[in-house]
Amino acid sequence: MQSFHITFKSGVEKDLKKIAREFIPSLLEKAESLAKDPIPRDCVKISGAENYYRVRSGEYRIIYQVLRDEREVVIHYIRHRRVVYRHF
Secondary structure (H helix, E strand, O other): OOOOEEEEOOHHHHHHHOOOHHHHHHHHHHHHHOOOOOOOOOOEEOOOOOOEEEEEEOOEEEEEEEEOOOOEEEEEEEEEOOOHHHHO
């Protein structure tokens, strides 16, 4: 199976600056694992948004979009679960 390309939106860098350093490696590892399996078992489709999903990593959520035709996963947000859903 050919892997997907991972793209981070510009706001993700700002999101990561607000997160404690100890959590960043596991969050990035989880995000990069989406290249091999963009829709893992633990993902949840976001209702009302086409091709948008979320995965958990501790108290944080990674919100991303799967573009199957382009074989691309676009990471939109990496934020704490308290605030991540304010945009949906």
